[in-house]
Amino acid sequence: MRALILAAGRGAGLYPFTETRPKAMLPVAGGMLLESALPKLRAAGVSDVVMVVGHCSQRIIQHFGQGASYGMTIQYVHQKEPAGIRDAIRLARGHFHPGETFLLVYADVLTPGNIYRHVSQTFGSFNQPVAAICHTPQAQDFGTVYLGADMRITRLVEKPTERAMGNYVLAGVFVMPYRLFELLETREMDVSLNELSATDGLRSAIWEEPWLDPKHPWDLLRGNRMVMETWREAVVDGSVQLRGAVQFRGPVRIEGDVVIESGASIFGPCFIGQGSFLGNGVLVRPYTAIGANAMIGFGVELKNCVLLDGVHVGRLSFIGDSVIGEGVRVGSGAMTLNQSMDGPTVRVRMNGGHVDSGMTKLGSFVGDGARIGASNTLASGTLIAPHEVIPNHYTYPRGES
Numbered sequence: 001m002r003a004l005i006l007a008a009g010r011g012a013g014l015y016p017f018t019e020t021r022p023k024a025m026l027p028v029a030g031g032m033l034l035e036s037a038l039p040k041l042r043a044a045g046v047s048d049v050v051m052v053v054g055h056c057s058q059r060i061i062q063h064f065g066q067g068a069s070y071g072m073t074i075q076y077v078h079q080k081e082p083a084g085i086r087d088a089i090r091l092a093r094g095h096f097h098p099g100e101t102f103l104l105v106y107a108d109v110l111t112p113g114n115i116y117r118h119v120s121q122t123f124g125s126f127n128q129p130v131a132a133i134c135h136t137p138q139a140q141d142f143g144t145v146y147l148g149a150d151m152r153i154t155r156l157v158e159k160p161t162e163r164a165m166g167n168y169v170l171a172g173v174f175v176m177p178y179r180l181f182e183l184l185e186t187r188e189m190d191v192s193l194n195e196l197s198a199t200d201g202l203r204s205a206i207w208e209e210p211w212l213d214p215k216h217p218w219d220l221l222r223g224n225r226m227v228m229e230t231w232r233e234a235v236v237d238g239s240v241q242l243r244g245a246v247q248f249r250g251p252v253r254i255e256g257d258v259v260i261e262s263g264a265s266i267f268g269p270c271f272i273g274q275g276s277f278l279g280n281g282v283l284v285r286p287y288t289a290i291g292a293n294a295m296i297g298f299g300v301e302l303k304n305c306v307l308l309d310g311v312h313v314g315r316l317s318f319i320g321d322s323v324i325g326e327g328v329r330v331g332s333g334a335m336t337l338n339q340s341m342d343g344p345t346v347r348v349r350m351n352g353g354h355v356d357s358g359m360t361k362l363g364s365f366v367g368d369g370a371r372i373g374a375s376n377t378l379a380s381g382t383l384i385a386p387h388e389v390i391p392n393h394y395t396y397p398r399g400e401s
Helices: 033-043 057-064 084-091 115-126 179-184 189-199 219-228
Strands: 002-007 048-053 073-078 101-106 130-134 144-147 153-157 168-177 203-206 241-243 247-249 252-254 259-261 265-267 270-272 288-290 301-303 318-320 347-350 353-356 364-366 382-384
Touching: 002 033, 002 084, 033 057, 033 101, 033 115, 048 057, 048 084, 057 073, 084 179, 084 189, 101 115, 115 130, 115 168, 115 203, 153 189, 168 179, 168 203, 179 189, 252 265, 265 270, 288 301, 347 382
Parallel strands: 002 048, 002 101, 048 073, 130 203, 241 259, 247 265, 252 270, 270 288, 301 318, 364 382
Antiparallel strands: 101 168, 130 168, 144 153, 144 168, 347 353
């Protein structure tokens, strides 16, 4: 069976990180959302992929190429304007044949298990269209699914009211007939799925493992933790250099050519990417992911955070409950506060106003290429635009910048 992967979405609510990358390329546990999906698709028997790309499409194409390193062939379809799921699927119609059944995959969902195999097996059992469904605490953000007594899907509501909200939501993986393309010519996606349910029948594949479709920047921390909680063993490349006494605890994963100086403490689950450097006395606490070619200075503490590739953090800084974009420079003695004094949960100022994160501890979200000067303290829930410059903070001489 072939797969149609929808990877054109931007994810506006994930600012500042989706200013410079598509949503499918957001970071998680040392990889990316789409990067975690392709090996599972291959394990489910998929070797031929059609992928719809749009916003920052070159980042996807340059990273995955034609798919050879994943044991598959990838063909790309370009969605030039962000026109939604219906338009994205219709654009790919010419790559499929009448009578063909295919996996339809939303590239921006995350789950540790192989949901694609589960959906394919459900299709094999019933030979009917299938939709993966799951529980989520944020059910109001997704289409609600109603089930009959035989666990078939009887109705879908794209934007449910509180009264109409059900227990299950669509999980972003389907087995669909070619007829879906025909239905989408005159109908929206939810109407087309309801039509399939009424005519062909639409089976549910209930997914009971953790599942996430990131909607806000702090969801990246949730996804990072979700994946790392499945790690059971330490994996340390043989080329890692330990320059003195270094303390390890738990399932740490360290890639090649990493250098760790004496006095560092690395507590898993955590990830350290290729070619990174950790200075003397660095403390890496659980659920931290450090990207490739990072430079972490003397005495820095990292806690439950995601640092993308090429991040530099100056000595004696604290980064906690935060996501730091690619190539960011953080000066010495900088600190991300991670608690609010105004209430139990942290509120974040976003384009549409303040959003309650629902999290009691939350740091900062720093876009790619930003520069944060020495001795700055960032309030909890801070968002910093890509390439923004925050000057060094100092007390003398006064009145100068």
